[in-house]
Amino acid sequence: xDPVAQNALAAQFRALHNPKDTLILGNVFDATTASIxxxxxxSKAVATASFAIAATQGIDDDDMTMDQNFNMLKNIxxxxxxxxxxxxxxxxxxxxxVKATIQQAIALGIVGCNLEDVDSKARTxxxxxxxxxxxxxxxQAAEQVQVPQFAINARTDVLAHGGTIEEAIERGQAxxxxxxxxxxxxxxxxxxxxxxxxxxxxxxxxxxxxxxxxRFGEGFLSVSELKTIGVARISVGPGLYRxxxxxxxxxxxxxxxxxx
Numbered sequence: 001x002d003p004v005a006q007n008a009l010a011a012q013f014r015a016l017h018n019p020k021d022t023l024i025l026g027n028v029f030d031a032t033t034a035s036i037x038x039x040x041x042x043s044k045a046v047a048t049a050s051f052a053i054a055a056t057q058g059i060d061d062d063d064m065t066m067d068q069n070f071n072m073l074k075n076i077x078x079x080x081x082x083x084x085x086x087x088x089x090x091x092x093x094x095x096x097x098v099k100a101t102i103q104q105a106i107a108l109g110i111v112g113c114n115l116e117d118v119d120s121k122a123r124t125x126x127x128x129x130x131x132x133x134x135x136x137x138x139x140q141a142a143e144q145v146q147v148p149q150f151a152i153n154a155r156t157d158v159l160a161h162g163g164t165i166e167e168a169i170e171r172g173q174a175x176x177x178x179x180x181x182x183x184x185x186x187x188x189x190x191x192x193x194x195x196x197x198x199x200x201x202x203x204x205x206x207x208x209x210x211x212x213x214x215r216f217g218e219g220f221l222s223v224s225e226l227k228t229i230g231v232a233r234i235s236v237g238p239g240l241y242r243x244x245x246x247x248x249x250x251x252x253x254x255x256x257x258x259x260x
Contacts, residue, residue: 019208088112112151160188
């Protein structure tokens with residue numbers, strides 16, 4: 001993609017993150033789901049989910065390599081980029097060379113990414129200084145290839161590592177100051193979650209520049225509630241993947257049990 005056009009698309013994607021008009025993303029995991037989301041007139045952008053991309057390859061999210069992620073991202077980009085809709089990719093922790101990772105993503109036509117503050121190899125939370133430095137490196141990499149508007153959704157896993165909401169706020173504000181477009185506070189895989197009260201605190205602390213993951217099912221904040229609170233972005237992570245797989249399993253069970 002022409003760098004000028006790609007930078008304009010990145011700027012457009014940044015602008016979609018508006019607390020007064022929340023961006024809703026249906027995360028995809030292969031070319032087929034990307035084509036579906038990109039074709040919907042109600043879809044303003046396309047986002048990937050690394051957990052689901054890993055699962056389709058029979059890999060745990062934490063074990064997926066950069067090459068394995070990018071093999072799928074290439075196929076997704078092929079169907080999304082021609083539509084003119086912004087594509088943002090879950091790049092996990094950015095891998096070993098975050099600058100090279102960002103530039104490889106930009107070469108595919110991608111205009112934004114999720115970037116985690118964990119060390120995927122050590123499985124530990126990075127120091128605040130290290131995480132901030134990696135965000136700055138990512139943006140420097142984007143500027144070097146003439147896409148300075150590249151949008152980073154900086155994910156902090158501090159709650160999942162036993163930290164407090166105050167620590168999440170400290171990290172998020174530092175990431176925004178480093179140039180991130182939004183912050184995603186991950187509640188952890190074992191149900192820690194982020195409460196309504198905490199979401200409200202984060203919205204105030206980040207001036208609305210917050211990504212919240214929408215959970216399907218009863219007892220979770222709805223899209224309308226999150227919009228009322230004033231978050232800039234709602235994503236679903238592997239939520240749609242799980243719904244699709246459950247439907248597939250149910251249909252297969254019905255089919256295979258018909259002959260019993």
